[in-house]
Amino acid sequence: MQDLGVRLGGRPILHDLSAELSGRALGLLGPNGAGKTTLIHTLLGFHRPSAGTAEVLGHDIRDRNDARALRRLVGYMPERDSFIGDMSAVRFVRLMGELSGLPPRVALERAHEALIAVGLGESRYREIRTYSLGMKQRAKLAQAIVHGPKLLFLDEPTNGLDPAGRIRMVRLVQQIRDSGVTIVLSSHLLHDVEQACEEVLILKDGRIARHCDLAAERKTNQRFLDIEIRGDRQAFAAAVAELGCQVALHGRSQLKVITPAEVTVRDLYAAAAANDVHIRRFSHRRDSLEDIFLAAMGITAGPVAQQGEGTGDRASSGTLSPTDTHAAVVADSSTEAS
Amino acid sequence: MAVLYERRFEPYDGALTSRWARRLVIPRYAMRDILRSRMALITFVAGFALPAVSAAVIYARHNATVLELLGQGFVDQVSIGTEFYTTFLVMQGWMTFVLALVVGPPLMARDLSDNALPLYLSRPISRLTYGAGKLAVLLVPLSAITWLPVLLLSLLQYGFDGAPWWQEHGHAVPAAFLASWALILPLSMVTLALSSLVSRRWVARGLMLGAVFVSRGMAEAINAVLDTRWGYLISPTRVVGTVWNQLFGGSDLLTLTGGPTLTPLSGWIVLALACIVSALVIASRIRAYAEVRS
Numbered sequence: 001m002q003d004l005g006v007r008l009g010g011r012p013i014l015h016d017l018s019a020e021l022s023g024r025a026l027g028l029l030g031p032n033g034a035g036k037t038t039l040i041h042t043l044l045g046f047h048r049p050s051a052g053t054a055e056v057l058g059h060d061i062r063d064r065n066d067a068r069a070l071r072r073l074v075g076y077m078p079e080r081d082s083f084i085g086d087m088s089a090v091r092f093v094r095l096m097g098e099l100s101g102l103p104p105r106v107a108l109e110r111a112h113e114a115l116i117a118v119g120l121g122e123s124r125y126r127e128i129r130t131y132s133l134g135m136k137q138r139a140k141l142a143q144a145i146v147h148g149p150k151l152l153f154l155d156e157p158t159n160g161l162d163p164a165g166r167i168r169m170v171r172l173v174q175q176i177r178d179s180g181v182t183i184v185l186s187s188h189l190l191h192d193v194e195q196a197c198e199e200v201l202i203l204k205d206g207r208i209a210r211h212c213d214l215a216a217e218r219k220t221n222q223r224f225l226d227i228e229i230r231g232d233r234q235a236f237a238a239a240v241a242e243l244g245c246q247v248a249l250h251g252r253s254q255l256k257v258i259t260p261a262e263v264t265v266r267d268l269y270a271a272a273a274a275n276d277v278h279i280r281r282f283s284h285r286r287d288s289l290e291d292i293f294l295a296a297m298g299i300t301a302g303p304v305a306q307q308g309e310g311t312g313d314r315a316s317s318g319t320l321s322p323t324d325t326h327a328a329v330v331a332d333s334s335t336e337a338s
Numbered sequence: 339m340a341v342l343y344e345r346r347f348e349p350y351d352g353a354l355t356s357r358w359a360r361r362l363v364i365p366r367y368a369m370r371d372i373l374r375s376r377m378a379l380i381t382f383v384a385g386f387a388l389p390a391v392s393a394a395v396i397y398a399r400h401n402a403t404v405l406e407l408l409g410q411g412f413v414d415q416v417s418i419g420t421e422f423y424t425t426f427l428v429m430q431g432w433m434t435f436v437l438a439l440v441v442g443p444p445l446m447a448r449d450l451s452d453n454a455l456p457l458y459l460s461r462p463i464s465r466l467t468y469g470a471g472k473l474a475v476l477l478v479p480l481s482a483i484t485w486l487p488v489l490l491l492s493l494l495q496y497g498f499d500g501a502p503w504w505q506e507h508g509h510a511v512p513a514a515f516l517a518s519w520a521l522i523l524p525l526s527m528v529t530l531a532l533s534s535l536v537s538r539r540w541v542a543r544g545l546m547l548g549a550v551f552v553s554r555g556m557a558e559a560i561n562a563v564l565d566t567r568w569g570y571l572i573s574p575t576r577v578v579g580t581v582w583n584q585l586f587g588g589s590d591l592l593t594l595t596g597g598p599t600l601t602p603l604s605g606w607i608v609l610a611l612a613c614i615v616s617a618l619v620i621a622s623r624i625r626a627y628a629e630v631r632s
Contacts, residue, residue, distance in 0.1 A: 037627075071461055076460035078456045078457070080456075082456050084448060085452045095363065098355070101360060102352075103354075103355055106352060129452075
């Protein structure tokens with residue numbers, strides 16, 4: 001996307017969006033009204049950009065023919081209920097397959113496959129209007145994948161689902177992602193995005209508030225350690241620093257440590273043993289997507305305790321800052337080491 | 339056939355259908371739905387009753403054995419010319435209306451009520467393709483019981499009587515062809531527009547019936563109160579009758595009540611306006627998204 005802007009009904013919805021999205025699975029995050037759905041619609045060619053441009057899979061979305069060619073390569077699962085109620089699921093998915101250019105026989109075969117893949121094999125001959133909400137969502141997913149798209153836009157796929165349905169839907173999305181399909185998942189549910197995506201674009205008021213690589217983020221987080229000890233803290237800090245780590249003391253018995261790639265947890269335990277220090281608690285700091293999201297939204301829950309090291313952050317504004325409240329999040333999900 | 343019990347997501351790299359084949363998907367599926375509906379099927383088949391009887395009459399007029407049975411008076415009574423085509427189209431016109439009433443209302447309504455348009459339009463088809471596909475679903479069966487039988491009956495008659503018949507009555511054939519289109523095109527477009535506006539098919543059917551029957555009464559009332567004849571502009575039967583009257587060169591059958599009629603030009607204008615307004619309504623309803631204005 002290059003300076004992409006969209007106006008609807010005379011009102012600017014998206015402003016100056018510039019980003020290169022290359023990850024396998026992209027999460028589109030933002031509060032309601034941030035412009036997530038509008039961005040998906042624009043990338044599908046439903047809206048003409050009022051400024052700038054965007055290319056999807058090498059197709060220029062401003063060019064009508066290019067946009068049509070692009071729509072052959074993508075699948076789309078809209079946010080709202082979308083189906084033809086008095087059609088059986090298999091006929092509905094077949095119709096969508098044929099509209100995407102599949103020959104009738106192939107479309108029928110793939111409609112069966114898609115419905116079985118999303119777990120509707122037993123009920124694929126039922127009319128869709130008789131389906132539960134979760135089944136309708138899965139039927140929507142089936143129609144989006146029936147033609148074997150290279151890119152899949154999923155707009156709030158877990159909307160309205162109960163916890164079990166949500167877990168099932170996220171698993172399906174993970175399976176599709178792992179089969180090599182590029183995913184663009186729009187959601188305001190951070191957990192879903194965290195589970196299914198490797199790259200995140202956070203929108204706020206139609207602008208990019210944050211663009212970061214979750215995979216790199218997770219990798220970096222593995223190098224942040226929060227350690228609580230009993231014993232000579234200064235001596236242990238010096239020993240750890242000698243290993244090449246950056247160390248900061250906090251509290252009465254705690255240390256925050258950033259380890260270089262070659263230093264392992266075993267080295268830290270060896271340093272502790274050498275200084276007669278007992279490690280009581282040991283946790284990897286986990287910078288959750290919630291923290292990233294809150295930071296992007298400009299919502300901070302407490303003073304900054306320590307500046308994070310170079311993360312996968314690609315944002316042009318805002319920095320990824322672990323906060324004091326963060327420690328509480330960490331405590332819940334940390335690995336107790338002693 | 340592939341193994342169906344495996345859960346898998348595979349990209350598709352096989353052959354794709356042509357653009358024209360894709361354009362035919364919507365009418366193909368919709369036509370199949372029509373043929374599945376008992377009421378639509380019965381109405382459609384009933385629409386062939388008069389053409390079949392007409393074909394039988396034309397054949398009988400040229401069959402010596404039948405003529406012996408029925409007598410020469412039969413030939414004199416039934417003449418295949420302007421009067422025949424006018425009668426044929428008036429009767430088929432009502433059949434056309436009933437068929438549109440049965441087939442038309444669900445066409446777009448069911449896509450709109452279930453919000454299926456984003457799914458259609460996120461595929462490589464345009465809004466025009468969608469609209470034209472839905473319109474074709476009406477135009478094809480309506481053509482099959484109006485101008486197509488007209489042409490086939492004319493061909494049959496020409497086959498029996500040859501050039502002399504054509505020289506005497508041939509002008510009625512293009513008139514009947516145009517008269518058919520003057521009915522089925524506005525009727526199809528208005529029906530589709532109603533289908534796009536009203537999600538409940540029975541409400542749409544009620545509106546169509548009202549447009550035909552209630553408007554006749556309203557037209558008469560307007561004419562009586564305002565002492566004018568322009569009230570007929572809101573009566574579809576009167577407007578179509580006026581246009582047909584011009585095409586067939588004047589016919590008492592088409593003025594219906596024998597009262598004052600509209601000018602042919604005004605009739606054509608009303609039909610054209612009906613098509614234009616309907617096209618605008620349909621275009622405004624074929625959207626992949628709902629635009630929220632602040």
